[in-house]
Every structure is written in structure tokens, then in C-alpha cells.
Amino acid sequence: MLEQIDGFFRIRTxxxxxxxxxxxxxxxxxxxxxxxxxxxxxxxEDCKNGIELEARLQLGRRLLTGRD
Numbered sequence: 001m002l003e004q005i006d007g008f009f010r011i012r013t014x015x016x017x018x019x020x021x022x023x024x025x026x027x028x029x030x031x032x033x034x035x036x037x038x039x040x041x042x043x044x045e046d047c048k049n050g051i052e053l054e055a056r057l058q059l060g061r062r063l064l065t066g067r068d
Contacts, residue, residue: 008026011034013034015044017043
């Protein structure tokens with residue numbers, strides 16, 4: 001759903017991880033991804049940060065233990 005607020009367009013979409021609705025604002029990379037593929041899997045900033053943190057922790061564990 002495309003809306004215009006304060007001169008900027010924003011799109012409402014649903015996070016695939018937490019299932020909450022969130023808005024992406026025109027001019028961001030997330031907006032471009034949603035606009036190109038509206039039915040794709042998109043995640044909110046909170047979930048995105050959590051996923052990135054978990055990936056970094058997993059990489060650190062692999063480097064410390066020497067396992068692949």
C-alpha cells in the first residue's frame with residue numbers, strides 16, 4: 001500500500017520474521033527492494049539487526065573453535 005506523508009512516499013509491508021507491519025520510506029534501500037518485489041520476504045529494522053548480530057556471533061564462534 002503506497003501512501004504519501006510530508007512529501008515522501010512510504011510503503012507498508014509485513015516483516016517475515018516477526019509478522020508485524022512496518023513502513024519503508026522513499027529514498028532508502030529497503031524502499032527500493034520492496035518496490036521491486038512487493039511479494040518478497042522483507043524484514044523490519046529490529047529483526048534485521050538481530051539477524052546480523054546472530055550471523056556475526058556465529059562467525060566469531062567458528063573462528064574461535066576452528067570448525068567449519
